[in-house]
Amino acid sequence: MNLIYSHNYSTARAFALDLGLVPGDWKWINDARVLKDYPRADIHRVSHWEANPHRADIDAALHHAKKEHRLGTLTDYSRP
Numbered sequence: 001m002n003l004i005y006s007h008n009y010s011t012a013r014a015f016a017l018d019l020g021l022v023p024g025d026w027k028w029i030n031d032a033r034v035l036k037d038y039p040r041a042d043i044h045r046v047s048h049w050e051a052n053p054h055r056a057d058i059d060a061a062l063h064h065a066k067k068e069h070r071l072g073t074l075t076d077y078s079r080p
Helices: 010-018 034-038 055-067
Strands: 002-005 025-030 042-045 075-077
Touching: 010 025, 025 042, 034 055
Parallel strands: 002 025, 002 042, 042 075
Antiparallel strands: none
8 A cells, every 4th residue: 555645635646646556556644544554555755745734643653653663665755
């Protein structure tokens, strides 16, 4: 599973389409529960991810997953 960390669903969907991902291969990280539901998933952080309305909870869940070795690859596409 590919998890996309962006500020909204539209941005996540556009990014997934650019990567050639089809529905079912990706999910937008809209809250921390998504990270718990998909342990060891690959995470793609895209531009404006910091504007996600649940950023604090998601960041805490990412930190916890990393600490527990339940985090897949985290790729940061938000940097130029």
